[in-house]
Amino acid sequence: MGANPDLTTTVAGLALPNPIIPASGCAGYGREFAKHFELRRLGGLAAKALSLEPRRGNPPPRVAEAAAGMLNAVGLQNPGWDLWAHDELPWMLEQDVILIQNIVGHTVADYVELARRLEGTAVDAIEINLSCPNVADGMSFGAEPDGVEAVTAAVRAVTRKPLWVKLTPQTASIVATAAAAARAGADAVSLINTIPAMVIDVERRRPVLRNNTGGLSGPAIRPVALRMVNEVYRAVAIPIVGIGGIETVEDVVAFLLAGASAVQIGTAALVHPTRPVDLVTDLAVWCRSHGVARVTDLIGALELW
Amino acid sequence: MGANPDLTTTVAGLALPNPIIPASGCAGYGREFAKHFELRRLGGLAAKALSLEPRRGNPPPRVAEAAAGMLNAVGLQNPGWDLWAHDELPWMLEQDVILIQNIVGHTVADYVELARRLEGTAVDAIEINLSCPNVADGMSFGAEPDGVEAVTAAVRAVTRKPLWVKLTPQTASIVATAAAAARAGADAVSLINTIPAMVIDVERRRPVLRNNTGGLSGPAIRPVALRMVNEVYRAVAIPIVGIGGIETVEDVVAFLLAGASAVQIGTAALVHPTRPVDLVTDLAVWCRSHGVARVTDLIGALELW
């Protein structure tokens, strides 16, 4: 109990100082958080989605309140590769934080080109967001195993960086899509992205979001995420980054027990800006009080009935 | 404003006195509610799942608390056809309530046999629950359009009663599974069943539910259900029964606006036993104060951006 617990973890060979990572889209490129704490205290930073071209994103309103959560339809607003490479990347690299860059595209070729360019940077890992609608068929790349396999394999061919494939829960079987990612050479899967959803303003008879639909995040989706993490952990031999409604240290521990090697904090950090770094402290305290010497001892330690 | 609003609605030709129906599994066979209000005041009663053989259900714990909702793993406990036909059906028919009997099976043949037998009863409609795992492949019948089509077509062949197909949200595209149900001759789709989920007791390092996983229900899933109802309403020409986290009259109205012809109340009725019948009153008040003469005027009246 006396000694400091070892919080380090690895995701497919990528060593992290601890398992707590702010989730993509909920941390920008880290600048706002950096005003309040040193980013290097985090396990890593999953930077906001990056596309080749600049994206203005969706018209507002972009957020709707939901029970134990929220919907967002930001529309992947980002400055595009050129401005990102010029303004954001150098600053992020200076922060000495493990940098996971999330990427999005309209076509497989978009993902490939982004990965190819990232290969020439000092980014630590690439996270591909497969919740984006595929321009070819309108469904998300992540909805079916074929789409996951196609994007993953194409990106894998152009990068040797750790490749995290972020899957959408809106699929018939998360095991099937995670297995497809593994087959195609992913190093890890990030589970889960938001669940497509709608909130209606009954007085105006309109969806609250200008985009009509948005992604549900927050505690509401936590039990779904936890089930998916454990389902994949039991069926697919690939490291997992757990995401979805994580708020407290007990939530972090639950995801680790279910099989996640690291976790990402999204919505909770919007409401409590220092929550990611606070959770690092809380996790150390929890491990100490529970006699856990290494946080990695928790990974997958869930005992099923 | 003065006149009483017309709350009647129809689901594929089946006339209901109002759109409010307690959801299957959250109302038993109506006996407990009947102690507190007359069942005929409801739009209908979606009776608890019925299987051919008696089912004991899962060992406890069968319920876990979740943010803005709960998980259940009751395991479709029911007395089986014989006892049901002897003890429950005659009583239910006496209550003069529109009776929608929910059925479950391990195989397509199970569903067919149940529907064949129900054809000989005075039950008003059959709701087939496709969230059940298929003994053949372990996935739920509702996960893929093929499974939905197979069960629906087979049941359709043996019954002329209104056939409601209840779909699981755990699918790549609810439009695809709803379209499969429509193609195979369903009269309506019931959207949505619970979302598979897990809650973990971190102290015991075990899932709370003895079944490890359970179905997430309650307000947490409401925005997902609402999105699915509207998605199907826009893409598939089939009446919809909206289900998922409905608590208030505003929620009822939101589902009607999104395209539901009627709604079912599950988890909210577990916490507030008279909520279904209270919502009938509330809906009349809401319609009056909003100048809505017929509740059917609300169906699909959502204006998208």
Next chain:
Amino acid sequence: MNTGRLEQTALVLANVRLSTAAVLLELRLPETAAAARPGQFLMLANRRTYLRRPLAICAVDHDRRSVSVAMEAKGAGIRDLMNLVHGDEITVLGPLGRGWRYTDYQAVIAVGGGTGVYALPTLLEAARAARIATACVLGFRERSRLVLEDRFRAAADTLLLASEKGGLDVAGTVLDGLRALDPALLGRHAPGQVLVACCGPAPMMRAVAAWAAERGFACQVSLEERMACGFGVCRTCACRVRAGAGDGWTYERVCCEGPVFDAADIIWEEDGDGCES
């Protein structure tokens, strides 16, 4: 059979500390107070959790038209209830469940441990009022957890308090307490006229049931199981009960067929394998 509104709004009349760990909440609930019988329970809404929480009816005051429940800090739900103060309002379902069947016996031995003790005072008081002989054996983790001693003492002809940590009447478990009961007392009635009424942790109830069976006493146990509704529709509160011939059994509802069952009907589950209580 409750034919009125099941859901009532209760005004919190008092929040009384019973021990270092326990709190008693007195709720103004006229209809419930009039209808409640020993061994029934309430489902209480709180401000933190979606589902209600089941709590045994611990006291009924007809003059104040109130019902009291008592609890010890567990998770978020009970903690929130413990923070309620005079003037707060919550909604409540109840009275729920099938309580103790004591009227046909000549003596009742109430046995309780942990939060199970709260299901017993109304039983002892009702038995006393019906001129049934009463004894009571209670187990507490330690002396500081002792609760409601005066009420138990007033309602039980004999009261024995046990704690494994010592400092009370008996150093040991409730079983040790039962063994310490005056044999003359136990022998005063035909065994079939004695009811052992037990509520507490499952291993305790199981051991007490075995003790009662050895002596030919009737035994009823009040079970706990996680509940979503509390009034019978959801079937989450399953407990294994013997049914039919031979090894036959079925899952019954703790909230409706129970919480008080004949101990002989219960199929006790191994730890965690089935009923939690």
Next chain:
Amino acid sequence: MNTGRLEQTALVLANVRLSTAAVLLELRLPETAAAARPGQFLMLANRRTYLRRPLAICAVDHDRRSVSVAMEAKGAGIRDLMNLVHGDEITVLGPLGRGWRYTDYQAVIAVGGGTGVYALPTLLEAARAARIATACVLGFRERSRLVLEDRFRAAADTLLLASEKGGLDVAGTVLDGLRALDPALLGRHAPGQVLVACCGPAPMMRAVAAWAAERGFACQVSLEERMACGFGVCRTCACRVRAGAGDGWTYERVCCEGPVFDAADIIWEEDGDGCES
């Protein structure tokens, strides 16, 4: 730039009714009180909704080390905040956003309507303290909605209250109020030295901006948009702002680049098509 902890726990010091519809909450927030500037806002947690709610800083009391916000009943979040009482605690983020840029002007005309008026008292008081001339035109739905009259009167050299229902200084909108301002007053400073600072419903801000532009006055508007975080990371609070050459524009963050923008930079959206305010 706030480099301390963004999230603070605030003790509710007072809940004061301002009108039939409005309430002012005074919060003990020493660090925020020290750092806050006119036009900034707070994000307040409440007990009913997952997300915080943005509210303009309406008053700062350095002696009491407090910050006040004022609000009128809308949905569940604001309603819950309005129910807070002395002694309650909530958590707050702030001060947030970029406030009014008033120091380079010789005169400030503050124009407010609806809940927009709450963003103006601190501006007028700061301008007065900086020896800048101040005028103020406020619109209220009806007389019973009038709030903070004394503070506005104390801080503005000229105050005109407008209501379309009559009963105040001007029967009409704030535009009618602006037109009723003494022309001599408006002519006292070179147009470029006059700042019109406006907060209220979008159509009002748009009309006021047009009025200011016609006269060559500078104009700033404080926008409202639905916000998840309030401190810049989520990009939900988008507002169209001119950028680059020609018709170029970009979505900026109301919470960081705003809430106060130069009116000339805003591309007003059609009703509901974009910024809500």
